[in-house]
Amino acid sequence: MAPKPILVKTTEPSKSILFTPSRVVSRPDNLEGGEETEIAAQISVPQDGGWGWVVLASAFISIFILDGVAFTFGSLLNDMSLDLKITTSLLPLVNSISVAIYFIAGPLASAFINRFGFRACIMSGSIISAFSLLTSYFSTNFTSLCVFYGCFAGFGYCLINMAACLIVGFYFEKLRSLALAIATTGSSFGVMIMSPVNTYLSNLAGWRTTTLFHSGLFGLIFFIGMTFQPLLSLTVMKTTDDPTRTVTYLPNLSTAGLKSHTKSKTEGLVPTATERLFGAASNLNFPTAAAVVDDSVHGTTSQPGPSTAAVSKLTLTANTPQAGISPRQLKQVQSIISKPNLNDKNKKAVELTVNIESSKTTGCCGRLCQWDEHIPQSRPMYRDDAFYEGKLEKLPAYQKSMLETPTEGKTGLEYQLAVSRAATAVDLRERRGVFTTAARRVLATMMGPKLLKKKSFLCLCMAGLLVYVGFLVPYVYIQMRNEMEGIPAKDCSLFVSVIGLSNAAGRIILGAIACKMEPVNLFSISMLIAGASTILSNFSFTLYAQYLYCFLFGFFISCMASLRSTIIVSIYGLDNLTNATGIMLLFQGLGSLFSTPLAGVLKDFFGFSAAFINAGAFIILGGLIILPIKKFAREERDKETNTSRNK
Structure with a gap:
């Protein structure tokens, strides 16, 4: 079906823009249940300042409260043990359950986002x-603590x-x-x-x-979260008046974009086991927004054919939040719509006006009191870089998006187009239900088992599991151990x-070093130092020796969180980051589940020294097992290259 002219009411008529849509092709999509629908691309427009600093401060405070509670359970351990008459070996299982769910529920929380x-x-x-914590206040037995302080609180932690x-x-x-x-x-x-x-407070x-x-404190996060206002998003829709033209998705969309055909039925991809389980295709089955736009604008396809006929249109819709948009964002919208290569005098003009309500965006208090509804079309987790924490300038996708676009044609949204995966119109129109395509597609992406077939990725997952078996032990037991040592x-x-302070320094310093050094080697060295210091902490209980241990452990263990996305991208590419992160969160959660209970058993039978030596050994093993990952990855790439050549 052909798009109708778009009109969004505005308080500033001068902001209206005329642009000419280019050709597009109608796309039946059997990945979404076989319905004929259009392909759309959804991108968000960053602010790079302004209200973003308020969001940053709110995120900082939320994480401050969250991890300040989740990882300081050891300070409550003695009093809880005396009050509930539960041994200090069993009680940390409550904290392990909450931290484990904190990680394991990551894919589900991402789907809800x-x-x-x-x-x-x-x-x-x-x-x-x-x-959950309020209910735990009234708990009188271990089981209720595991359910409320462990399971339910852990899921809430994950969402936050x-x-x-x-x-x-x-x-x-x-x-x-x-x-x-x-x-x-x-x-x-x-x-x-x-x-x-x-x-x-406990004393x-x-x-x-x-x-x-x-x-x-967690109740305060409810009000802090109100600052997380929706961003301006753009929907790029491709349609045509010719019902005989169809398009299928290519199995490898990273370079090819879309494949056009002229026939009555669409050739679909064979769904994977994960896609059958969740009833949706993963993000890798869809082209990027840049591919959608470029295919429309230039009329390019991966195969020759009559697809160059001028039968299609490109419709761009601005989904503005109720609080309006900033002047900078408006300029970006105007720029992308008025790009020279989007103009074609032979096509109908579509009028687009952007809604600006400046009265709602004046002052911080006004922004906080104004409730903006969630934009239903927003699909943030369709971005390949959602979990990336490194420098964007290091990404090939960012470099390509900046270099291949002429200066006069840049809109400021090239990178967003390059990393945002397309959606179908059926997906964007779904408004009811919890596990809609928007949720199921994220689950299919994050839980896809394809990477588990690679030895290199199994090494990475095992490294995460082993490190987290030892990770929680110092947080929970160091205070009790050192008190017993006088x-x-x-x-x-x-x-x-001290662990927390040095951890903050480690995140920043080691993150900067990772830009100059191979991240896998940096991770391995850091884990060796963190593990060795944990073992050596048993041989001297002077005050300064223990402070030194806490500094070294906190500083170098920070690599586990700060380098995860950098390592994944350097080996498997940005398009596999979401999938790899989802699986790694499961392994990290599994390691956390066994961490303090195992240390508690060793403490009872052999003393604190055995528990800390065991924790350090697991961390060292995690640092060693990741060393051959680059070699395995090269072998896997060579094997895939040879296989493709033979075909």
Whole structure:
């Protein structure tokens, strides 16, 4: 069907723009249930400042509260054990369950973000976490703690973490790596501040009052999350008046874009087991927004044929949030619409006007009090770089988008077009239900098992699992161990704070070094130092030796979070980042689940030394097992190249 002219009411008629749509082809899409529909591309427009700084501050505070509670459980351990009469070996299982679900539920939380938006998810996570900790205040047995403090709170943690960490990357482009670094250091500072605070409150009023205090902090995140306002997004729709023309998706869309045919039925791809399970195709089955636009504008296809006939149209719709858009965003919209290569005097002009309501965007208080509804068409998790935390300038996709576009034709949205995957019109029109295509497609993308067939990726996953088996042990047990070794309690309450402070420094410094050094080697060296220092911490219990250990452990263990996306992209490419991250979160969660319970058993039978030696050994093993990953990856690429040549 042909698009109708678009008209969005405006308070500033002078902002109306005329543009001429180019050819497109009608696309029956059997990946979405066999219905004939158009292919659309959805991109968000970053602000790179302005309200983005408010969002950044809110994300920092949210992560501060979240990890400040989740990773300082050890400060409550003694009082909880005495009150509930549960051994300190079994009780940390509660924290392990919550941290495990914190990671394992990542794909599900990402799917909900794609369906309902960042703000709805962080506010829901706030309610779930606050209610779970409030219920834990009344707990009198181990089982109820596992259910509420562990399972339900862990899921709330996951929703908050995913929303707060991911939204910053959508508000910034040029300053994205800096903004993400600031936001994620909220975790380190939260651990640093909350550890002594928890110890003080626990000694003063008990663990129940401290948990009630934590419940109130999570309740604050509900209001902080209100700042996560929707961004301006653009929908690029391709349609045609010719019902006989169809297009299918190529199995490898990274370079080819779309394949055009003139026939009655579409040749579909054979769905994978994951796609059959979730009833949706993964992101890799769809072209990028840049491919959609370029194919329309230039009339290019991967195969020769009559597809160059002028029968198609390109329709661009601005989905403006209720609070309006900034002048910079308006300029970007005007620029992309008025690009010289989008003009064609032989086609009908489509009038597009952008809604600007400046009265709603004046002042911070006005923005906070104005409730903006989620834009239903928004699909943030269709971006390949959603989980990327490194410098965009290092990405081939960013370099290509900047170099291949002439200066006079740049719109400022080339990179967004290059990393955003297309959607179908059926997907964008779905408004009801929880597990719609928007949610199921993210699950299919993050849970796809294709990478698990690679030895290199299995090494990466095992490295994550092994490191997280040892990761939680110092956070939970170092205060108790050092008190038993005769270090004053007031100093013991600061050890986890030192870990948090050095962790913040490590995220920034090691992240910068990773831009100059091979990230796999940096990760391996860091894990070796973190693991070795954990083992050696058993041989000297002087105050300064323990402070040195906490600094070294916190500084180098930060690599596990800060280098994950960089390592994945360097080996498997940006288009596999979402899939690899989803699977790695499962392995990290599994490692966290066994971390402190295993250490508790070893503590009971052999003492704290055995628990810390075991934790350090697992961290070292995680650093060693990742070393052959580059070699395995080269062998896999060579094998794939030879196979393709033989075909």
